[in-house]
Amino acid sequence: MIFFTILLLVYIIILGGNGLIIFVVKNISQLPILSLKSPSSFLSLCLLLQTLNDPKLFSPMYFFLHNLSFVDVLFTTSIMPNMLAGFLVDQLTISYSGCFLQMYFFIGLSVTGRAILTVMAYDRYVAICNPLRYTAIMTRPVQVLLVVGAWGFGALCPLPAITMALQQRYCGPNVVRHGWCDPSSVRRLVCGDTSADNIVSLTSALVALLTTGVLILTSYVLISVAMSRMGVAQRLKALGTCTAHLTVVSFSYSAASFIYISYRVGNVSAEVRIIVSVLYSALTPFLNPIIYSLRNKELRDAIRRIGTRFRPAVMSAPKNIQTVT
Template sequence: MTRPVRLLLIAGAWGFGTFCTLPPASMSWQRLYCGPNVVRHGWCDVSSVRRLVCGDTSVDSVVSLSFALVALLTTGILILSSYVLIGVSMSRMNVTERLKAVGTCAAHLTVVSISYTSASFVYISYRVGNFPPEVRIIVSVLYSALTPFLNPMIYSLRNKELRQSIRRTLSRFRPAVGPVMKETSTVF
């Protein structure tokens, strides 16, 4: 992972994010808004702002849904294809290496599945179906807060040295135990 590769990955992520979000956002800038200016969402998502528009937003919804599907499918296919390649590599490993790789992949798949499930629900629920705003807010909080919260825990706790360090730190806070007294039994 060289510096140019890192910069290319960063530029690609920002460029793809801009490509997928700028067209629907720029369409919302050109609309007239009326009524209550309260966005019922965890953040100011274009789809939640669109509900405040006075007029027809069907074209906006189609464009937004199209870009949401492109974003979800493109990144999903990239992740899925990387797992296929990992699976091919794992088939050539011995049992010990394979178990270690499965453990690492399982942690990543847990985070990815939570992220993709909630992201798909949030982005697609605005365009399809009539879900209560409270449900969207709860799921959007899962999407925006739970995944970043779980990432360090899932990946860091796999590190043996970190687990040992946490145990040593926690053992300092245990109350000191006095001398152990032997139990004696007396018969009356």
């Protein structure tokens, strides 16, 4: 019950934090139209939400942040509810197809999150290295194309490993020693040679990590070169726009590398790997909204306006509505 309570609170905070970012960034310009026939209290609320729209929150960076928060919500939802249920029953079961479906979404959404971080690094590169052409380059079609590419990359990466795993024959123990259907843990249940599966799984992981990692590193190398030619004030301003993203990237890739190494070291027990994997899967979506909220002034201001204006707007709405017929 202790672990259940802790993970439940973490899951609620993940949904609330990322959901708040999605709510703040999302365009709500159509609300006044929807409220024309509504009571005045609801009209006041909609007008309030409309005033919360900050043009800066509709820049490409916040469009990508909106998608990253959405990925984090789906990523934790793919494993957390099922894992929470495991703390309440003696033996948690999952169907054969459900196990591989969970495995696919866990890997795919993890890769999608890193692909969106790569897109955000490219956005920072264009903003700092080509500021005069930024609006001409990062148009809305380009933003949508980059996000679609990130989702497509995440959807394709797990397919080779999952396809080969589905073709294997499983017998003997049917217990996956993990909090979810982890590929390495499921592979231990195969009755046969898994060397080809290991190679394909390793190749897919390296492609996903190295491709995104190299692109992010390249973006920041070019950003560093551009910043070295700037004045002190411009350099500090450029650094401030990259701090939150760089913090998230550093934590995400450091944790992923630690997980990857722990699975390749023979003397690391299964219990330790499970604990580390659970912490990584929960902490990354948990910290992302906190880091971006603390390091981003526009986002903090928008959240503050929600807290300070929501209650007064609702309370100041007229209690009675008189109509003349």
